[in-house]
Amino acid sequence: MLKTTQALGGLLFCGILASAACSDSEPDDGGNPSDAGEGGAGAASTSGGKSGGGKGGTKAGTAGKGGTGGATAASGAGGQGGAGGDGLACPGCPSGFCLDDGTCVDCSPSDDQCPDGQYCTDLNECEAGCKADGSGCASGVCLEDHSCQQCISDDECSGDDVCGSGQCAPACAVQQEGQSAGCEAGFTCCSLHCTQIETDSTHCGACGATCGGGQFCGLDASAGGGEGGAGGAGSGPGVTCHDTTLANLCAIGKVVVILDTTENPTEGNRAPGRAIGAALEAKCVPPPIVTEAEQDSVDALNFTTGRPVSGGGELLVVAGGPFFQNLEDYVEQEISPLYLFVDMDADLQQFKSRDGDAVVASRTISGDNESHDFFAIQFMRDPLSGSLVLNAQGFWLSGTNAASFFMENGILPDIASYDQAWYVYEWTDGDGDKNPDLNEIALTDSGT
Numbered sequence: 001m002l003k004t005t006q007a008l009g010g011l012l013f014c015g016i017l018a019s020a021a022c023s024d025s026e027p028d029d030g031g032n033p034s035d036a037g038e039g040g041a042g043a044a045s046t047s048g049g050k051s052g053g054g055k056g057g058t059k060a061g062t063a064g065k066g067g068t069g070g071a072t073a074a075s076g077a078g079g080q081g082g083a084g085g086d087g088l089a090c091p092g093c094p095s096g097f098c099l100d101d102g103t104c105v106d107c108s109p110s111d112d113q114c115p116d117g118q119y120c121t122d123l124n125e126c127e128a129g130c131k132a133d134g135s136g137c138a139s140g141v142c143l144e145d146h147s148c149q150q151c152i153s154d155d156e157c158s159g160d161d162v163c164g165s166g167q168c169a170p171a172c173a174v175q176q177e178g179q180s181a182g183c184e185a186g187f188t189c190c191s192l193h194c195t196q197i198e199t200d201s202t203h204c205g206a207c208g209a210t211c212g213g214g215q216f217c218g219l220d221a222s223a224g225g226g227e228g229g230a231g232g233a234g235s236g237p238g239v240t241c242h243d244t245t246l247a248n249l250c251a252i253g254k255v256v257v258i259l260d261t262t263e264n265p266t267e268g269n270r271a272p273g274r275a276i277g278a279a280l281e282a283k284c285v286p287p288p289i290v291t292e293a294e295q296d297s298v299d300a301l302n303f304t305t306g307r308p309v310s311g312g313g314e315l316l317v318v319a320g321g322p323f324f325q326n327l328e329d330y331v332e333q334e335i336s337p338l339y340l341f342v343d344m345d346a347d348l349q350q351f352k353s354r355d356g357d358a359v360v361a362s363r364t365i366s367g368d369n370e371s372h373d374f375f376a377i378q379f380m381r382d383p384l385s386g387s388l389v390l391n392a393q394g395f396w397l398s399g400t401n402a403a404s405f406f407m408e409n410g411i412l413p414d415i416a417s418y419d420q421a422w423y424v425y426e427w428t429d430g431d432g433d434k435n436p437d438l439n440e441i442a443l444t445d446s447g448t
Contacts, residue, residue: 097124117155119146129158138385139309140302150299150309152385164193165200166311178207198239198253199313201386211241214448216312216381216388218242218251219286244381244388245448246411246418250284252315252388256300257292260324268397269320272404276317276392279408283415288315295326300387306330308387320400321393328391331380336391337422337447338376349395351376351424353447360424360445363395371429373399374444377407378422394427402427402436410438420446 090098097108107113107120114126116136121127129146130136137148137156147168148156157168164187172182172189180187183194190197190207197203197217202210204217211217220240242248257277259270277290296303300310306326308316321340322329332339338360341350350362351374361374375394381387392403406425411418424444427436 099124119158127158130156138302138307139299140304140307150311150385152309152311162193164190164195165313166309167194169194196313199311199386201241201312204241205239209241213383214244214381215241216244216248216252216386218248218312219253221251221285243419244379245421246377246379246423247416249280249315249379249390250288250415252313253286253288254314255280255288255290255317256298256310256314257290257317257319258295258298258301258325258327259292260320260326261294262296263324263326268324269318269400272392272400273317273319275404276319276390276407279404279412280315280317283408283412301327302330307385308382308389309385310387312381312386312388314388316387316389318389318391319393319404327389328393331382331389331391335382336380336389337378338424340393340395355447361426369396370398371432371434372427373402374424374426375399375403375406376422376424377403377411380421398434399427402441405436406438406441410441421448422446 090096090102090104093104095104095106095113097106097111097113098104105124106126107124109120109122109124112120112131112133114120114131117128117130118126119129119131119142127146130142130148132142132146134140134142134148136142138152139148139150141149143149145168146158147161150166151157151163151168152166154162157163160171161168162171164183167187169184169187171192172194174192176182176189177191179189182189186196187194188197188203188207190200190203195203197205197207199217201215201217204211205220217239220238222240242251255277257273259273260268261270274292277292281287281290293300295301295306300314300316301308303326306328307330308327310316316327318325318327320328322332328336337354338351339354341352342348342365344365347364347366348362349365351360352358353360361376363372363374373394373396375392377390377392379388379390382389392400392407394400394403402425411423423446425441426444427441429435430440431437
């Protein structure tokens with residue numbers, strides 16, 4: 001079970017301890033925050049990311065029909081009407097909402113208290129769809145038609161639309177199964193949903209060809225980009241189901257490097273993140289399409305919580321840890337094999353396994369952080385959205401740089417042999433140049 005033992009803000013920490021740990025040159029924002037630098041030595045004693053976890057909540061309300069015009073919320077009428085509207089109280093209305101003339105209605109668009117998965121229309125009725133504030137969407141964004149941007153389930157679509165490969169659209173027909181008929185270009189009708197079978201782990205290469213829980217749908221190198229199907233499923237495109245291990249990173253056709261510019265004004269983790277993206281492009285065959293995006297402005301993430309919603313068609317590369325990187329904060333709370341744990345009182349920083357909280361690597365915060373560090377490289381798949389995430393982080397920036405170096409020069413040249421989901425290494429500078437070399441990096445542990 002994840003635990004939080006202490007929570008101090010990064011600014012507070014650096015204000016109290018005016019040390020090298022808060023400089024721009026030493027620490028990594030691989031989870032150890034600083035003021036505006038690349039990181040710092042543990043602004044929060046956490047396991048699984050920032051103290052406090054995810055953000056969100058639900059609202060209760062009624063779901064009846066009827067009424068027109070602009071509604072006014074009662075102050076707590078029947079427990080349904082929200083907290084203190086600025087108009088007429090409606091204690092006699094089951095919903096707690098009424099028009100200015102006292103006519104009871106289901107809801108008010110200006111104070112939407114409809115149940116989850118519904119929104120209040122201009123006719124003051126609750127209908128299927130997301131609320132304008134995006135609170136019911138995994139992505140945090142509700143479109144004008146009240147469907148969620150980058151949906152992950154049918155419940156995030158308005159009306160009778162269904163969700164396929166992140167897009168809400170009308171359901172296709174039974175007789176169109178396995179065909180593009182009834183769907184837009186690039187989509188195939190599978191189980192009444194229009195989906196992209198090149199990346200859909202439920203229909204990988206062909207309708208009904210489902211990947212296992214620890215797998216994803218990606219390029220099939222043995223098919224040469226032609227016929228091949230999914231796991232022998234037949235005549236689909238050149239894709240198949242792969243285990244979620246580093247050995248299969250090159251089976252993903254698109255890479256998005258997630259930047260933390262708005263959280264960290266220095267170069268920080270952007271250089272190692274970009275270096276990993278460039279290495280994947282240079283060494284994978286076929287090379288993926290590599291782009292980059294800010295973490296607060298992308299379709300791939302919920303820009304508030306960091307939750308990945310990109311689906312299985314992209315690999316999200318995130319360098320650094322959970323303090324500045326919202327994506328890493330989310331995955332360490334929810335899905336990552338490893339998480340960062342920092343205890344400032346004990347002068348301790350650790351990588352722990354989600355499986356039993358076992359300590360994988362440990363060292364003091366106050367030691368030499370420019371020429372000695374540990375780093376973790378882990379690949380994971382979000383079981384709900386299907387999103388694929390590659391994280392590389394050290395306790396400090398020196399370790400994150402060493403992770404980037406090792407991805408390019410150690411792992412990718414021999415990628416097929418890296419058949420685990422995560423690896424932890426120790427880097428010790430042997431020649432005094434404070435830059436990593438292959439003979440200075442030693443494996444600590446690995447696992448699935």
